[in-house]
Amino acid sequence: MSKSFRIEKRPEMGLIGLVVQAAFAITLAFVASALLLEVLGFNALESFEALRIGAIGDWESFEGTLIQATPLVFTGLAAGIAFRTRIWSIGQEGQLFAGAMMAYFITTLFDLPPFLMVIAVILAGALGGALMGGLAGVLKARFNVDVIVSTVMLNYIIVYLLSYLLTSRLWMAPGEYYLQTAQVPEASRLPAFLSGTNLHLGVGLALLAIMIMQFILSRTTFGYELRAFGDNQVAARFKGTNPQRMTVIVLMLSGGLAGLGGVAQTFGVDFRISQTFLFGFGSAGIIIAVIAGLRPVMIGFVALLFGGLASGGLFMQVMADVSSAIISAMQAIILIFFLGSSVLFRYRLKRVTSDE
Amino acid sequence: MSDLFQQTILVSMFAAMLRIAAPLMLASIGELVVQRSGIWFLGVEGSMLMSAFAAYTAALSSGSMYVGLLAAVLTGIAVHLSMAIAAVTFKINQFVTGLGINLLASGLTLFLYRESLKSYGSGNIPTVDPFETVAIPGLSRIPVLGEILFDQHLFTYFAFLMVFVAWYFLYRTRYGLELRSLGENPKALDTKGLSVSRRQYAALAFGGFMAGLAGAVLVLALTDRFVPGMTGGRGWLAIVIIIAGNWKPVPIMLAVLVFAFLEAFQLQAQGVGLQIPYQLLLALPYIVAIIAMMGIRVRSEQPAHLGVPYHRE
Numbered sequence: 001m002s003k004s005f006r007i008e009k010r011p012e013m014g015l016i017g018l019v020v021q022a023a024f025a026i027t028l029a030f031v032a033s034a035l036l037l038e039v040l041g042f043n044a045l046e047s048f049e050a051l052r053i054g055a056i057g058d059w060e061s062f063e064g065t066l067i068q069a070t071p072l073v074f075t076g077l078a079a080g081i082a083f084r085t086r087i088w089s090i091g092q093e094g095q096l097f098a099g100a101m102m103a104y105f106i107t108t109l110f111d112l113p114p115f116l117m118v119i120a121v122i123l124a125g126a127l128g129g130a131l132m133g134g135l136a137g138v139l140k141a142r143f144n145v146d147v148i149v150s151t152v153m154l155n156y157i158i159v160y161l162l163s164y165l166l167t168s169r170l171w172m173a174p175g176e177y178y179l180q181t182a183q184v185p186e187a188s189r190l191p192a193f194l195s196g197t198n199l200h201l202g203v204g205l206a207l208l209a210i211m212i213m214q215f216i217l218s219r220t221t222f223g224y225e226l227r228a229f230g231d232n233q234v235a236a237r238f239k240g241t242n243p244q245r246m247t248v249i250v251l252m253l254s255g256g257l258a259g260l261g262g263v264a265q266t267f268g269v270d271f272r273i274s275q276t277f278l279f280g281f282g283s284a285g286i287i288i289a290v291i292a293g294l295r296p297v298m299i300g301f302v303a304l305l306f307g308g309l310a311s312g313g314l315f316m317q318v319m320a321d322v323s324s325a326i327i328s329a330m331q332a333i334i335l336i337f338f339l340g341s342s343v344l345f346r347y348r349l350k351r352v353t354s355d356e
Numbered sequence: 357m358s359d360l361f362q363q364t365i366l367v368s369m370f371a372a373m374l375r376i377a378a379p380l381m382l383a384s385i386g387e388l389v390v391q392r393s394g395i396w397f398l399g400v401e402g403s404m405l406m407s408a409f410a411a412y413t414a415a416l417s418s419g420s421m422y423v424g425l426l427a428a429v430l431t432g433i434a435v436h437l438s439m440a441i442a443a444v445t446f447k448i449n450q451f452v453t454g455l456g457i458n459l460l461a462s463g464l465t466l467f468l469y470r471e472s473l474k475s476y477g478s479g480n481i482p483t484v485d486p487f488e489t490v491a492i493p494g495l496s497r498i499p500v501l502g503e504i505l506f507d508q509h510l511f512t513y514f515a516f517l518m519v520f521v522a523w524y525f526l527y528r529t530r531y532g533l534e535l536r537s538l539g540e541n542p543k544a545l546d547t548k549g550l551s552v553s554r555r556q557y558a559a560l561a562f563g564g565f566m567a568g569l570a571g572a573v574l575v576l577a578l579t580d581r582f583v584p585g586m587t588g589g590r591g592w593l594a595i596v597i598i599i600a601g602n603w604k605p606v607p608i609m610l611a612v613l614v615f616a617f618l619e620a621f622q623l624q625a626q627g628v629g630l631q632i633p634y635q636l637l638l639a640l641p642y643i644v645a646i647i648a649m650m651g652i653r654v655r656s657e658q659p660a661h662l663g664v665p666y667h668r669e
Binding site for chain 2: 139157163164290327332336
């Protein structure tokens with residue numbers, strides 16, 4: 001397996017280079033999206049102004065941005081930790097669903113006082129995601145099923161499972177017309193994180209998750225082992241890292257994070273599960289992780305930007321009549337420009353090092 | 357239930373299987389050539405989806421199905437060539453690029469579709485006039501087999517033909533041999549003075565042509581309109597199929613038929629009113645994909661340099 005040699009050779013980009021590259025890509029993506037809007041007959045400046053107002057126009061809209069960013073932080077961290085170890089998991093979306101579904105499931109099983117119920121829901125969400133991720137891990141470790149393939153397939157499978165639980169009416173309220181679960185009980189809903197705001201506990205958990213992941217990666221032996229495994233699996237194996245075990249652990253950790261994202265969205269915002277409510281957080285998380293250079297703190301900032309896009313996009317749809325689907329297109333355009341500009345930035349680095 | 361009734365059901369199910377197999381087969385054979393050249397392209401799904409959208413839009417606005425077909429093929433080629441620029445020329449991470457193409461495709465087509473709906477007016481989603489099946493004179497008259505095999509879309513005949521063309525090309529021509537060694541040992545080719553990147557570009561262009569056709573089939577033959585996300589994982593299944601078929605054309609064809617059968621069975625089971633949750637039937641291809649991957653012991657034909665960018669020293 002000589003796949004990682006190329007990455008080793010390339011000097012790792014510093015934080016400043018990364019920020020510049022990300023800013024460059026985001027600017028270009030906005031220009032490209034503006035062109036797209038103009039071609040379709042929209043006034044791009046007015047549309048983006050609506051986007052800005054919707055995202056950061058006042059404190060209330062900024063709260064909306066923070067709340068939108070929360071599940072994205074979790075899926076971003078989930079993708080980040082997997083990609084760091086060069087485990088190409090695309091399963092964040094399915095794991096987010098699994099987390100939300102597991103947490104919903106336990107609310108149908110028993111009642112607890114509010115405080116305990118919230119803890120139970122959070123733990124169940126992490127567990128649901130971790131089991132879903134762990135499944136892909138075991139499939140890889142025991143049966144050598146490519147993680148990319150298994151995670152993509154599991155993403156489809158879990159959505160069909162949800163669809164079954166809804167259409168069979170196992171999880172639907174009697175008389176409900178839309179395909180969505182009944183509302184979750186009051187006691188299970190995430191309480192306010194800061195009193196006097198709309199911010200729910202999930203926002204605080206997201207901040208905590210960023211700090212914990214940053215700490216694990218930069219300050220612990222496990223984090224060191226993780227990074228070493230990602231850089232060079234063969235060398236890591238010689239140092240005593242068991243690749244099978246590592247794969248399962250990383251995917252469970254990654255899945256658990258994504259599952260928490262599902263809890264934050266379902267028990268902090270929607271209070272019920274539907275297929276459309278949870279759609280798209282996984283793919284956005286992947287883009288966020290890549291643009292953030294897989295660094296936890298950067299993932300937080302990029303998730304905030306993407307949260308703003310999502311939150312502002314809804315406002316833009318109302319004000320400028322631009323379909324909010326433009327946001328998922330813009331996110332992907334940002335990724336494409338980021339990848340493209342990596343060449344530009346890479347060449348600049350090369351000129352310094354390989355000048356003969 | 358009469359025998360005749362059962363026979364009718366079976367005939368229509370197997371005929372549907374072959375119809376459904378066409379886009380999967382086209383995409384898989386295209387991706388086979390791409391992977392044999394050493395490029396690990398995960399964007400088949402996105403390439404198909406954009407092609408399907410292009411087919412729909414072009415067919416509607418021109419009123420010609422052939423313009424739709426052409427637009428789809430050109431779109432597929434363009435998307436695949438963007439991968440060539442990224443992966444071959446600039447050596448950007450192939451996994452992330454392929455994924456990016458998929459995300460761009462799903463976001464962009466959803467947005468453009470929603471915007472185009474506005475111009476059509478609500479409730480009036482226009483449809484195309486899909487290509488009819490072409491019965492082969494004489495052969496289609498054979499009872500049962502003729503009805504299954506020889507009353508299909510031209511795309512289906514073409515897809516099966518391409519399996520054998522791909523086999524002949526890979527194993528019986530010099531270019532095919534070069535392509536195979538490209539995925540195994542690009543340096544050997546390079547030292548002989550043969551261009552690695554030109555061949556990889558060509559392989560991706562072919563893959564784009566096939567993915568474009570696959571996208572066109574979805575809109576212009578199997579249904580009559582575009583639906584966001586209508587590829588439904590077929591591009592990913594193509595990748596599973598290639599692994600399951602051990603990077604060989606004929607085993608790949610068999611794997612395609614298995615997945616096409618599952619889908620045809622699901623359609624038929626829904627029609628007959630079988631008492632199984634339909635979601636289980638819909639999820640079956642993905643479940644089978646995982647189980648199939650668990651059972652695979654032979655990956656002998658996997659190109660050794662799959663996904664590894666070639667750097668000249």
